[in-house]
Every structure is written in structure tokens, then in C-alpha cells.
Amino acid sequence: MDTGYSFARPKQSRLTAIKVLITCNRERSHMRIQPLCILAVLAFVPNANAENLSPSDLTRLVRQDCGSCHGMRLTGGLGTPLTREALAGRSPESLTATILYGRPGTTMPAWKSLLSVAQAEWISARLLEGFPEESR
Amino acid sequence: MRSLAYLVFCVLLALLLGACTASLPIRGTGDLGLVIERADGAVTLVNTSVKAPYGRVDGLGDLSHASVVYSRDARYAYVFGRDGGLSKIDLLESRLVKRVMQSGNAIGGSISQDGRIVVAQNYTPGGIKAFDAESLELLSEVPAEYAPGKFSKVVGLADAPGNRFAYALFDGGEIWVSDFSNPQSPTTRKFPAGKNPYDGLITPDGRYYLAGLFGEDGIAKLDLWQLEKGSSKILENYGRGEEKLPVFKMPHLRGWSLAAGRVWLPAVGRHEVLVADARTWKEVSRVQVKGQPVFAMASPDGRQVWVNFAHPDNGWVQVIDTLTGQVIKTLQPGKAILHMEFTTRGEAVWISARDDNRVVIVDTRSFEQIGGFEVNAPSGIFFTARSARIGF
Numbered sequence: 001m002d003t004g005y006s007f008a009r010p011k012q013s014r015l016t017a018i019k020v021l022i023t024c025n026r027e028r029s030h031m032r033i034q035p036l037c038i039l040a041v042l043a044f045v046p047n048a049n050a051e052n053l054s055p056s057d058l059t060r061l062v063r064q065d066c067g068s069c070h071g072m073r074l075t076g077g078l079g080t081p082l083t084r085e086a087l088a089g090r091s092p093e094s095l096t097a098t099i100l101y102g103r104p105g106t107t108m109p110a111w112k113s114l115l116s117v118a119q120a121e122w123i124s125a126r127l128l129e130g131f132p133e134e135s136r
Numbered sequence: 137m138r139s140l141a142y143l144v145f146c147v148l149l150a151l152l153l154g155a156c157t158a159s160l161p162i163r164g165t166g167d168l169g170l171v172i173e174r175a176d177g178a179v180t181l182v183n184t185s186v187k188a189p190y191g192r193v194d195g196l197g198d199l200s201h202a203s204v205v206y207s208r209d210a211r212y213a214y215v216f217g218r219d220g221g222l223s224k225i226d227l228l229e230s231r232l233v234k235r236v237m238q239s240g241n242a243i244g245g246s247i248s249q250d251g252r253i254v255v256a257q258n259y260t261p262g263g264i265k266a267f268d269a270e271s272l273e274l275l276s277e278v279p280a281e282y283a284p285g286k287f288s289k290v291v292g293l294a295d296a297p298g299n300r301f302a303y304a305l306f307d308g309g310e311i312w313v314s315d316f317s318n319p320q321s322p323t324t325r326k327f328p329a330g331k332n333p334y335d336g337l338i339t340p341d342g343r344y345y346l347a348g349l350f351g352e353d354g355i356a357k358l359d360l361w362q363l364e365k366g367s368s369k370i371l372e373n374y375g376r377g378e379e380k381l382p383v384f385k386m387p388h389l390r391g392w393s394l395a396a397g398r399v400w401l402p403a404v405g406r407h408e409v410l411v412a413d414a415r416t417w418k419e420v421s422r423v424q425v426k427g428q429p430v431f432a433m434a435s436p437d438g439r440q441v442w443v444n445f446a447h448p449d450n451g452w453v454q455v456i457d458t459l460t461g462q463v464i465k466t467l468q469p470g471k472a473i474l475h476m477e478f479t480t481r482g483e484a485v486w487i488s489a490r491d492d493n494r495v496v497i498v499d500t501r502s503f504e505q506i507g508g509f510e511v512n513a514p515s516g517i518f519f520t521a522r523s524a525r526i527g528f
Contacts, residue, residue, distance in 0.1 A: 064472070064490065064513075065447045068385050071218050072174060072200030076241055077259060078289065078306065078334070078386060102382060107332075107350060109382030114448060134175070 055122070056135060062123055063134050069107060074131055078107055084130040095124035160228055165210045166480065168227045169519035171488065171495055172202045172215075173512050179204075179215060180511050181230055184479050184486075184519060187497055187507040191230030197221040203244040203516055206523030207269060208251030213518070214269075216245040216256055224272060227520070236272050238265055246295045246528060253319050255293060255301050262287035264303060266319055275319045282308025292336020292347055292389065294527045296360050302345040304333035304356075311336070311347055311358050311367055327367040329356040334404070337389040338527030339414070346370075348389050350404055357417060370417040371401070371410055380405030381428065385446035388431050391527035395438035396458035402429035402443075409443060411461060421461050426452045431475065434458070435500060436482035444473045444487075453487065455503070465503050469496045477517035488514035 063072055069079035080086065087095070099120040102110035111120065126132060167185040178194035196202075198219035205214050212233065215223040220239035225232055241260035247253070253275065254267045263279040280288040288305035296302050299316045309331055314324045331351025338345050338360070347356040354372040359365055387402035394400075394414055400423075401410045409423040409432050427449025434441050441456040450472050455465040470489025477486045484506060487496045490513050497507035522528045 060491075065384065067200055071198065071241075073198050073218075075198070075219070077201060077218065077243065078291075107334075107383065107386065109384055111382070111384075113382070114384075 055132075058119060058123060059126075059132055059134050062126075062131060074127075082127055082131070084128065087128055090128070092121065092124040092128055095127060096120045099123060163228070165227050165520050167520075168210075169477070169517065170204065170213055170215075170225070170227070171486075171511050171514050172199050172204070172516040172518075174199045174202065174490070174515040175513040177217075179213070179225065180514075181225075181227060182486075182495075182517075184484075187484075187509075189509060189511070193225050193230060193232050195232065196223045196235070199515070201243060201515075204518040204522075205245055205247045205254070205528055206518075206520050207247070208523060210520040210523040212269075214245060214247065214254050216242050218242065220256075220258065220260075222254070222256055222267065222272060234272050236267070238267070238274070243289075243291065244293060246293045246301055247523075248295055248299045248301070248316060249297055249526075250299060253299065253316055255295075255316075257290040257293035257303055259289040262289050262305075262307070264290055264293060264301065264314065266316060266322065268319075276316075276322055278312070278314050278322055278324055280305050280308060280312070282310060291334055294336060294338040294345065294391070296338055296345070297342045297526065300360070302336065302338060302358065302360065304329055304336045304347040306332055306334065306350075309333065309351075311345060311356060313345075313358070313360065313363065325363060327358055327363075329367060330354060330369060334386050335389040337391050337393060339394055339399075340391050340526060342526040346389065346393075346399070346401075348387060348401065348404065350383075350386070353404070355401060371412055371419055374403065374410060374419065374422075375406060378406075381407075383428065383446065384448070385428070385430055385450075387429055387446075390431075390433075391525065392431075392433040395434035395441055398458070400432045400434060400441045400456070400458070402432050404428075409441070409456065423456055423461055423463065425454050425456075425463065426466065432456075433476055433478070435478055435485075436480065440464075440500060442476050442485060444476060447472075450474075467498070467503060469498065469505070470494055474515045475517050477519055480519065480521040486517045486519075488517055490514060 070082050071077045074082040100112040102108045170179040170181050177196045177199050180189045181191035182189050197217045200218045202217050213225045220242045222238045223235040239258040242258045245256040252269050254269045256265050265277040266275040280290050282288050288307035291304050291306050293303040302313045304311050311327045311329045314322045316322045329347050330349040333347040334350040336347040343361050345358040353375045354369045357370050358367045383405050399412050399414050403410050411420045413420050427445035429443045432443050443454045453467045454463050457464045469487045471491035474490050475488045485498050493512050495511050495514050499506045
């Protein structure tokens with residue numbers, strides 16, 4: 001299996017939208033979204049497109065590399081649990097923002113240098129529905 | 137009648153002989169060890185003399201971030217799993233002896249100076265738990281309650297002489313030293329560490345406990361010979377004024393960092409290994425390396441320090457010569473290098489390449505690959521030489 005990542009560069013319009021979201025998030029203490037923020041995101045973010053995405057690479061990245069803090073089964077470690085149950089009630093947009101920009105003051109780094117917006121969106125959506133296992 | 141008795145005798149003799157041939161040859165465990173298969177909840181048992189696996193034990197639960205300590209006689213391995221499982225494995229009989237679920241989320245463990253107490257460090261519920269090394273029965277626990285009702289994740293647990301254990305509280309920002317002279321009722325002393333200690337180590341002589349800090353630049357230091365002097369900080373502000381890179385994987389510390397009279401420590405969020413004098417604790421130099429270091433491991437003779445790196449530079453390994461403080465070799469042993477372990481006297485280093493599903497064995501003089509074998513998603517490699525070391 002080829003595990004060399006080929007990540008697309010983030011698209012600027014979507015980045016701007018996510019930044020708006022981050023700003024909104026910071027106004028509330030723990031990443032809850034205000035209706036206006038969601039509107040802003042919906043206006044700027046097209047549906048996650050599949051180009052340049054390799055789901056098996058991303059699955060491996062999440063299970064193995066995110067897993068070094070969140071646990072391979074995503075049940076938590078130094079990082080918080082990322083199971084479907086643990087993330088219940090979180091919006092995909094806020095997860096995407098956390099992935100791309102990290103959470104300042106915590107150990108969660110910004111992944112925007114390694115992941116495109118579409119890839120972060122794909123990961124958020126999969127996390128919320130229960131993240132897939134790696135196929136061998 | 138006599139022929140019947142003779143027949144019974146023969147059958148018994150045959151059974152006895154069969155039992156003898158099936159039993160194990162007498163052997164030591166000094167050249168044995170194991171490799172964690174993080175995705176399969178299994179360990180591959182290995183022999184470093186023949187450079188090959190000889191057995192496998194599975195059914196050990198979630199082994200992502202698993203670590204291992206060895207019994208005093210180096211026959212039994214205690215495997216600490218992410219899911220709070222503690223498994224005792226017999227290296228000679230290649231079997232699981234006992235397994236207990238001791239917490240909800242664990243990160244590692246240690247074994248006491250006298251070999252009778254195995255201690256696990258836990259994230260959930262935050263604290264440490266002590267077990268009888270023979271039976272794995274719970275002896276006592278120390279909840280990491282750093283403020284009323286607030287429990288911290290525990291990191292950097294290491295054994296210290298006197299059946300004591302030193303560890304750091306990630307959320308509490310403290311170093312605790314628990315004395316298990318009476319295993320049923322440990323006593324604990326607490327010292328300030330700094331913001332978010334992420335791991336710790338004890339120097340090979342058992343004297344100093346060092347805790348690396350994530351929330352600030354610096355290392356907390358505690359002299360275990362003179363606890364009354366309290367903790368202090370070294371390498372403070374090593375990155376002052378510079379922007380930290382995002383940290384995709386937390387560095388790891390263990391008692392391998394002392395070499396050539398200096399400590400060699402991974403810098404957090406920087407492509408550097410920090411070097412401090414082990415007597416004055418002042419910064420001596422920094423070594424520029426390929427990425428953010430995860431492990432900086434000194435060879436047993438202290439002549440080399442081998443460094444691996446966080447994602448996305450985890451395909452590289454670099455070797456620092458401790459005499460000159462220069463990188464003398466850059467290797468690409470495989471995809472996603474997670475761990476390295478030196479053989480007891482350091483002629484070779486075993487390297488786990490997770491995404492190649494392979495353990496690679498490299499000669500430490502020629503840097504040539506001298507062996508290797510397939511293992512599914514290998515992570516930690518642990519040899520029995522650890523059983524004789526302080527701080528493990």
C-alpha cells in the first residue's frame with residue numbers, strides 16, 4: 001500500500017471561512033457554534049470534494065498519527081477521546097476548525113500545514129459517524 | 137500379570153520421555169526481548185543473538201502506546217496497554233501468565249528496586265496503582281488529586297532507589313515522589329514542576345529526576361538524594377522569542393539520555409536536540425536535526441545518540457557523535473520509525489518501521505543493515521537488559 005501522502009493545498013476561500021468560524025468559536029468558551037458562524041461557513045465551503053483524497057491514507061493517519069495522542073482506538077490519551085459517543089453534539093465545522101488550527105493552550109497542534117480543508121472535512125465527517133478501521 | 141506391569145512401565149516411561157522432550161531447554165533470558173504489535177494487541181518475542189522472533193503472545197488489548205518493564209530475574213515482561221490492561225508474560229514459556237484491567241486509560245509503568253512492586257501510571261482515573269509483581273494483586277494506589285476534586289494525567293513514571301517512584305502530573309504541573317517502603321500505604325512528597333510536564337526520566341545513577349515541559353520552555357529537575365532542596369528548572373527559556381512549530385507527536389524521555397557527561401534531550405516544537413552539562417546543568421549546545429525529535433537515545437557506551445522524529449519526518453533517523461556533538465549519519469531505515477532499542481552492549485540497534493511492517497537491525501559501527509524481519513505495525517522494542525537498570 002502506498003502511504004506517501006499527497007495532500008492538496010488548502011483553498012483560500014475555505015480557509016477564510018474556517019478562520020471566521022475560529023473567531024466565532026473563540027468568543028464562546030468551548031467551541032460551540034453560533035448560527036451566524038454556520039451560515040458563514042455554509043456560504044464559503046463547497047461540499048468536500050474527493051480530489052487528492054486518499055481515504056486509506058487518511059484513515060491510517062488518523063488511527064496511527066492522531067492516535068499517538070488520542071489512542072489508536074480514539075478512546076483518548078493525552079488528547080481527548082474522539083469516538084462517536086465522545087463527539088456527540090459537536091458540529092463538523094468546529095471539528096474541522098480544530099483540526100486545521102489546533103487548540104491554542106493545549107497539546108492539539110494545527111494540521112493546516114499537512115492537511116487540506118477537504119481532508120480535514122472528510123476526517124471530521126468520519127469521526128462524527130464513528131471512524132472507520134484501517135483495511136489491510 | 138508381570139507382562140501387564142511391564143507394559144504399564146513402558147507406557148509410563150514413554151510418557152515421561154515425551155514430557156522431557158517437550159519441556160524447555162535450560163536457558164537464560166539475557167538475549168531476549170519483545171516487540172509490541174500495536175494494531176493487533178500482541179507481542180512478538182525475539183532473540184537478539186540469532187536476530188529473529190521465536191514466539192508470539194496475543195490477546196493483550198489495545199497496545200497503542202504500550203510499554204514494558206521486566207521482572208528482576210528478566211523472565212517475565214509486564215506489558216502496560218493503553219486500555220488499562222496489565223499483562224504478565226513468561227518469555228521462556230512464550231505465554232500469558234496473567235492479565236488484569238487496572239484502569240480505563242494507561243500510559244506505562246515501572247518496577248520497584250526490589251522487584252516486588254509493579255506500578256502503573258494512569259490517565260483515567262489519574263494516578264498510579266501498585267501491584268504485587270508475583271500475583272498482580274492491587275496493593276495500593278495514589279490518586280493524582282492536585283486540587284480538590286481535580287485529578288491529573290500521570291506521565292514520566294520512573295523507579296528510584298528505595299522502592300520509590302517519581303512521576304509528573306501533566307495537568308497538575310507537579311513532580312511527585314511516592315515511597316512504597318510499605319507497599320500498602322505509600323507516602324508522597326510533592327514538588328512544583330512547571331506548566332504541563334509531558335514525560336520524565338531518572339538518570340542512570342538514580343539521582344536526578346528530570347521532567348520535560350510542554351507548556352513552557354525548560355526542564356524541571358529534582359535531586360532525589362536531596363529532596364529537601366526542592367525542584368528547580370534547567371534549560372529555561374531555550375526557545376525564547378522564537379515561534380514554536382506545531383507538535384505532531386510528544387517527545388519521549390527515558391533514562392537513555394546521559395552520554396559523555398552530558399544530557400541529550402529532545403526540544404519541544406523545534407528541530408533540535410538540547411545538550412546540557414550533567415554536572416552544572418547549563419546548556420552546552422544544541423544539535424540541529426532533521427525534524428522534531430521524539431526519542432534521543434544514547435548507546436550503552438554513550439558514544440552515540442540516535443534520534444527519531446515526529447510526523448511528517450518519521451522516516452528519518454539521525455546519529456549524533458557525542459564527542460563532537462555533530463550529526464555523523466542520516467538514515468532512512470523505513471516508513472514511520474517509532475522506536476529504537478540497543479542490544480545490551482550496543483553493537484546493534486533494533487528499529488521499528490511501523491508502516492513497513494518491519495523491524496530493521498542496524499550495526500552501530502558500520503550503519504549497515506545486518507538483519508530484520510516482518511512484524512505487523514511494530515512500535516516499542518524492549519530487551520531484558522532493562523530489568524537491570526534504575527529508572528525503568
